[in-house]
Amino acid sequence: MPIALYALAIAAYAIGTTEFVIVGLLPTVANDLDITLPIAGLIVSVYALGVTFGAPILTALTGRMERKPLLLGLMVLFIIGNAIAALSSGYEMLLVGRVLSAFAHGVFFSVGSTIAADLVPEDKRASAIALMFMGLTVAIVTGVPLGTYIGQTFGWRATFGAVVVLGLIALLGVAALLPRTLAKAAPASIMDQVRVLGSGRLLLVFAMTTFGYGGTFVTFTYLASILEEITGFAASHVSLILILYGVAIAAGNLIGGRIANRNPGQALAWLFLLQAGVLAVFSLTASMPILALITLSAMGFLSFATVPGLQLYVVQLAKVHRPGAVDVASALNIAAFNLGIALGAWVGGLVVASPLGLGATPWVGSILVIAALLSTLWSGSLDTKAKAAFKPA
Numbered sequence: 212m213p214i215a216l217y218a219l220a221i222a223a224y225a226i227g228t229t230e231f232v233i234v235g236l237l238p239t240v241a242n243d244l245d246i247t248l249p250i251a252g253l254i255v256s257v258y259a260l261g262v263t264f265g266a267p268i269l270t271a272l273t274g275r276m277e278r279k280p281l282l283l284g285l286m287v288l289f290i291i292g293n294a295i296a297a298l299s300s301g302y303e304m305l306l307v308g309r310v311l312s313a314f315a316h317g318v319f320f321s322v323g324s325t326i327a328a329d330l331v332p333e334d335k336r337a338s339a340i341a342l343m344f345m346g347l348t349v350a351i352v353t354g355v356p357l358g359t360y361i362g363q364t365f366g367w368r369a370t371f372g373a374v375v376v377l378g379l380i381a382l383l384g385v386a387a388l389l390p391r392t393l394a395k396a397a398p399a400s401i402m403d404q405v406r407v408l409g410s411g412r413l414l415l416v417f418a419m420t421t422f423g424y425g426g427t428f429v430t431f432t433y434l435a436s437i438l439e440e441i442t443g444f445a446a447s448h449v450s451l452i453l454i455l456y457g458v459a460i461a462a463g464n465l466i467g468g469r470i471a472n473r474n475p476g477q478a479l480a481w482l483f484l485l486q487a488g489v490l491a492v493f494s495l496t497a498s499m500p501i502l503a504l505i506t507l508s509a510m511g512f513l514s515f516a517t518v519p520g521l522q523l524y525v526v527q528l529a530k531v532h533r534p535g536a537v538d539v540a541s542a543l544n545i546a547a548f549n550l551g552i553a554l555g556a557w558v559g560g561l562v563v564a565s566p567l568g569l570g571a572t573p574w575v576g577s578i579l580v581i582a583a584l585l586s587t588l589w590s591g592s593l594d595t596k597a598k599a600a601f602k603p604a
Contacts, residue, residue, distance in 0.1 A: 220343055222286060430576050461515075
């Protein structure tokens with residue numbers, strides 16, 4: 212793999228840490244700011260919505276910029292956002308810092324995915340995207356548990372201070388390892404951008420991404436509370452359990468990329484089916500420590516096994532249905548991932564605040580994943596019809 216992919220992975224590590232570390236800190240933040248758990252959960256939703264709307268808009272606006280200066284600027288914005296969060300005196304200032312970080316996140320992954328795919332041969336593209344996203348998964352294995360420990364020991368603001376340091380390292384990595392000249396798609400016209408949202412095929416993949424990724428976040432957003440209140444683990448054990456969850460995610464990301472290289476649509480259907488089943492099972496095992504950890508590992512594996520395939524699938528379809536706006540289509544799929552996070556965190560908050568309570572979040576999440584499965588099967592049937600239509604008589 213080209214060394215440039217490792218530069219992207221370094222930046223993804225910093226971004227992944229700041230995105231997911233809040234999950235382990237939600238109870239701590241809620242207590243410190245004297246807010247309810249569902250209100251604290253909105254910190255996750257607001258970040259995700261910042262990515263959702265920032266990714267496609269900012270990607271389109273920056274389409275004429277050279278790739279390397281753009282990525283360097285994004286890392287500077289990321290550092291500023293986390294510095295604001297580290298210095299925040301209240302809930303509102305924290306949200307401002309999170310939104311700025313989210314804007315950098317959205318454009319980075321949308322542009323980075325297309326760069327990663329173009330740096331390698333066609334049959335290695337899903338694996339290249341998976342390698343870039345590996346930075347994010349390694350962040351979940353190491354950055355999130357360490358950030359959770361720092362936050363529980365020194366206060367949650369110290370965690371964001373540590374993320375600022377990670378951002379500076381990532382900035383240096385991108386500056387040193389990315390080549391000066393990077394291939395880029397021609398800037399999309401306004402009509403091309405509008406046509407992406409007018410493509411039924413692409414909208415179907417965006418739905419797969421939103422519901423599939425969002426289903427896990429109904430539970431994952433409140434995982435620290437579930438582990439403490441339902442499973443019965445001490446708060447000090449949560450960071451260790453997050454390491455286990457992160458290792459499972461990393462394995463799922465790598466294996467999922469290999470599975471999806473040849474036929475992403477078919478691979479995604481099986482992965483969503485398994486993911487829905489595991490979430491439903493977690494509703495039953497959450498109160499049993501050993502079984503909960505086993506189920507949680509499977510949940511982590513499957514939640515990220517779909518990521519490379521979804522990103523590859525949307526790029527493949529965009530090249531066929533909207534070839535003038537592949538970058539924008541990629542950005543919209545990154546937006547769909549984060550719309551799923553926002554949706555999952557919001558739905559999870561509603562469930563937690565309802566009579567159903569924390570214990571119902573896994574099976575509610577499985578319903579969203581089933582919606583992703585049905586969308587995938589529909590898209591697969593359209594692929595089959597399209598191939599049949601072009602098959603020589």
